[in-house]
Amino acid sequence: MALxxxxxxxxLDGIHAERRDxxxxxxxxxxxxxxxxxxxxxxxxxxxxxxxxTLMPGLIDAHMHAIASIVNLxxxxxxxxxLTALEAKDILEAMLMxxxxxxxxxxxxxAGLAAAVDRGLIKGPRMFISGKAxxxxxxxxxxxxxTLNLDTCACCxxxxxxxxxxxxxxxxxxxxxxELRKGAKQIKIMSSGGVASPSDPVWNLQYSEEEVRAIVxxxxxxxxxxxxxxxxxxxxxxxxxxxxxxxxxxNLIDFPxxxxxxxxxxxxVPTLATYEALENEAAGLGLPPASVAKIKDVSKAGLTAxxxxxxxxxxxxxxxxxxxxxxxxxxREFIIRSAVQTPAEIIRSAxxxxxxxxxxxxxxxxxxxxxxxxxxxxxxxxxxxxKLLTEQGAHLSVIMKAGAFYKRAI
Numbered sequence: 001m002a003l004x005x006x007x008x009x010x011x012l013d014g015i016h017a018e019r020r021d022x023x024x025x026x027x028x029x030x031x032x033x034x035x036x037x038x039x040x041x042x043x044x045x046x047x048x049x050x051x052x053x054t055l056m057p058g059l060i061d062a063h064m065h066a067i068a069s070i071v072n073l074x075x076x077x078x079x080x081x082x083l084t085a086l087e088a089k090d091i092l093e094a095m096l097m098x099x100x101x102x103x104x105x106x107x108x109x110x111a112g113l114a115a116a117v118d119r120g121l122i123k124g125p126r127m128f129i130s131g132k133a134x135x136x137x138x139x140x141x142x143x144x145x146x147t148l149n150l151d152t153c154a155c156c157x158x159x160x161x162x163x164x165x166x167x168x169x170x171x172x173x174x175x176x177x178x179e180l181r182k183g184a185k186q187i188k189i190m191s192s193g194g195v196a197s198p199s200d201p202v203w204n205l206q207y208s209e210e211e212v213r214a215i216v217x218x219x220x221x222x223x224x225x226x227x228x229x230x231x232x233x234x235x236x237x238x239x240x241x242x243x244x245x246x247x248x249x250x251n252l253i254d255f256p257x258x259x260x261x262x263x264x265x266x267x268x269v270p271t272l273a274t275y276e277a278l279e280n281e282a283a284g285l286g287l288p289p290a291s292v293a294k295i296k297d298v299s300k301a302g303l304t305a306x307x308x309x310x311x312x313x314x315x316x317x318x319x320x321x322x323x324x325x326x327x328x329x330x331x332r333e334f335i336i337r338s339a340v341q342t343p344a345e346i347i348r349s350a351x352x353x354x355x356x357x358x359x360x361x362x363x364x365x366x367x368x369x370x371x372x373x374x375x376x377x378x379x380x381x382x383x384x385x386x387k388l389l390t391e392q393g394a395h396l397s398v399i400m401k402a403g404a405f406y407k408r409a410i
Contacts, residue, residue: 002029002403003045006375009055011035012383014352014366017344019054019381027373030402034369048398048410050377056347057365058101058125058374058401059389060354061330063248063269063319066092066127067108067160071285071324073196074143077161084160088113091327092124098331098393101374101401102126102364104186104354106227106248106321107133107141108162111183123406128358130227131179133163133188134172134215139206140194140229141165163190172211176218185358187219191228191244192235195278195294196287196323202231202252202297209242216243224359227269231298233257240266246357248319251275251298253305258312267357268314270306271321273333275299278326285324306340316341317357318350331390343383373403377410 004027011023013035026034026042034040069087070076076084088109095103103125105113114127135141141163166175176187191207193200200206207215216226227246228239233254236247240261247253247261247268261268279299283292309316320330337346355365363371377398380388388395399407 003027003042004373004403005040005042005045005047006055007039007047007049008052009050010052010381011367012054012056012347013368014057014348015368019383021052023055025055025367025375027375027400027403030373030404032367032369032371032373035367050410053397054378054381055367056376056378056382057351057367057371058376058399059099059350060102060104060318060358060365061095061100061125061320061350062104062317062354062357063106063271063321064095064103064330065108065162065321065323066103066105066113068162068323071282071287071326073162073323074145074198074288076143079160081160085113089116089122089124092117092122094327094392095330096124096399096401096406099376099389099396099399100125100330101399102128102354102358104128104130104319104358106130106319107188108160114183125401128185129183130186130188131182131184132161133190133229134166134175134179135163135190136206136211137165137167138199139165139204140190140192140197140200142197142199144198146199169210169214172207173214173218176215180218180222180224186224186246187215187226189215189226189228189244191230191239192232194229194231195291195298198288198290202294205235205238209238212239212242212244236261240264246317249298249321250309251301251305253308255308255312258308258314261309262312262314265315267317267353268309269317269319269357270302270309270337271319271333272302272306272336273329274321274323274326275302276332276336277322277329281326285326303336303339306337310340310345315353315356316345316349317354318346328392331392334386334389338386343386346386347382373400375400
């Protein structure tokens with residue numbers, strides 16, 4: 001039994017709105033055992049004096065792609081999967097060092113990558129994988145060039161890809177069952193066009209009601225849910241009406257549909273950092289011209305969408321969705337959102353809201369007895385200065401995941 005006692009903490013616990021000074025936290029193995037405003041009496045604990053710095057929960061990114069090691073996703077399957085896995089290792093380890101102790105992979109990562117993290121082969125965040133995202137032919141997950149005339153089936157797709165093609169009720173059921181069999185913790189579908197795919201405009205509606213409801217039913221049989229890539233208000237509303245629980249991106253949502261999401265208890269996960277990065281860097285990093293041309297359709301609307309979501313009282317998650325070399329901009333999401341949300345709201349999105357989205361309330365995103373000991377010590381008060389959560393973790397003196405130190409400068 002390993003015991004670690006943090007003393008003299010300014011505690012930002014994910015439960016109370018403000019930091020509380022003079023707090024102590026006791027960690028036993030991988031869990032938090034006790035939180036107190038008085039000295040915790042315990043024998044043989046390793047003691048770390050936080051010296052009035054902020055102790056807060058580890059961060060959660062609810063929309064990332066660990067295997068998106070290059071910007072042109074259509075060429076990802078051209079490189080060996082072993083190379084992609086090693087590139088994913090670097091991506092995940094850098095995320096942990098920025099303070100992200102948990103991530104939801106929104107398509108591409110498999111159970112082997114998650115197991116490598118669990119076994120310590122990769123020093124990265126714990127992973128909630130979606131397996132391969134499901135896409136209709138010609139949908140956002142169909143990366144085949146428009147010049148390809150050969151009709152390949154989903155079972156013929158090899159190599160590292162973020163998605164798989166499935167059409168029709170029986171085929172989408174089979175695909176969902178297959179991804180769940182292989183370890184997916186939730187199912188991802190494409191409900192509208194997107195930027196990175198070559199053939200579908202952003203406003204394109206994807207999957208029929210019957211297909212989506214079949215996928216939702218299969219996920220429910222595994223006691224989990226469906227998340228949907230969707231940009232436009234029309235695509236978002238129909239996904240919600242068909243049973244989807246988590247909407248990704250939502251740049252073109254309007255206020256009535258934001259209210260609709262709030263009434264149905266649906267989570268919306270904006271990913272604003274990726275659009276800023278795409279505008280600035282994508283063309284130089286190999287994003288095809290057809291995709292570059294689509295960036296403007298969604299990038300400028302992101303903050304307006306965030307305002308609609310905030311005003312409607314929608315559950316707003318925290319995601320980033322970065323590709324290739326742009327992963328380094330992950331923490332920019334905090335700064336971009338600050339034009340609309342308060343620091344406390346943004347931090348809640350990256351902790352307690354995302355924990356609820358992952359069905360891990362009380363176990364992730366909080367500092368409370370029984371929760372996983374995912375802890376950060378921040379050199380200052382992030383409620384007053386969100387930049388303390390940026391700069392690649394430079395302002396973090398402690399990064400702990402499940403009771404293990406990954407950074408300890410205290």
